[in-house]
Structure formats: C-alpha cells, structure tokens
Amino acid sequence: MLKKAITLALALTTFSSVAVTNHNGEIANMRTWVSGSNTYGVWVSLKSNPSLCPGGFYLPHTSDNKQLVYSTLLAAHMSGKAIMIQAADSSYKIGDRCRINYVML
Numbered sequence: 001m002l003k004k005a006i007t008l009a010l011a012l013t014t015f016s017s018v019a020v021t022n023h024n025g026e027i028a029n030m031r032t033w034v035s036g037s038n039t040y041g042v043w044v045s046l047k048s049n050p051s052l053c054p055g056g057f058y059l060p061h062t063s064d065n066k067q068l069v070y071s072t073l074l075a076a077h078m079s080g081k082a083i084m085i086q087a088a089d090s091s092y093k094i095g096d097r098c099r100i101n102y103v104m105l
Contacts, residue, residue: 019089020101023050023057027077032070039094042070044085055096057085072103081105 025046032042041063045056059066076083083105087098 020086021052022084022086024082024084026082030073030077044073053087053098057087057100058097059100069103076105
C-alpha cells in the first residue's frame, strides 16, 4: 500500500510541475526597460489577455534567448499577425503576469 501511495504522489508532483497554457492573439503593446532594473524585463500584452494572465506576459531578465524571443514578439507586433504565447504554470507568475515559455508566429 505504501508503495502505491509513493508512486501516486510522485506522479502527481511530476504532472503538476510541467503545466503550461497556450494563448493566441495580436499584441496590443510591449514594454522594455533600458536599465534592466524592473521586475519583468520585457512585458507584453495581447489585445485580449486571457483570464489566467490578465496583466499579460513577461520575459525574465535571466532568459537565455530573451533577445530572440523579443525579436519574434516585435515582428508579430509590427506585422499585425497573431502570435501564440505558451505561458509557464502559475508558480512562475509575477502578480497578474505570466512568464513566457515559448512563442510561435
């Protein structure tokens, strides 16, 4: 019985730690800070933010591909094309903003 309980607990922990959600739409605005001293790094809002992320999305300063993702977001915004933003689970939220995990044009 203990073996089954441990297996179930591990399975639930594994599945809950990789939760991501996908959100589609056109970018309404983007914000970046020169000094990098703000909390968000890059802050993006869709024309209609999802209820899970009502404040929009952010890229942290420590993101390895931050410049590449920023370029993709900027290209989508300038062209008026819709973009898909995959957001990390709620444990990575800052306030009402979700952390960007992946973007796709």
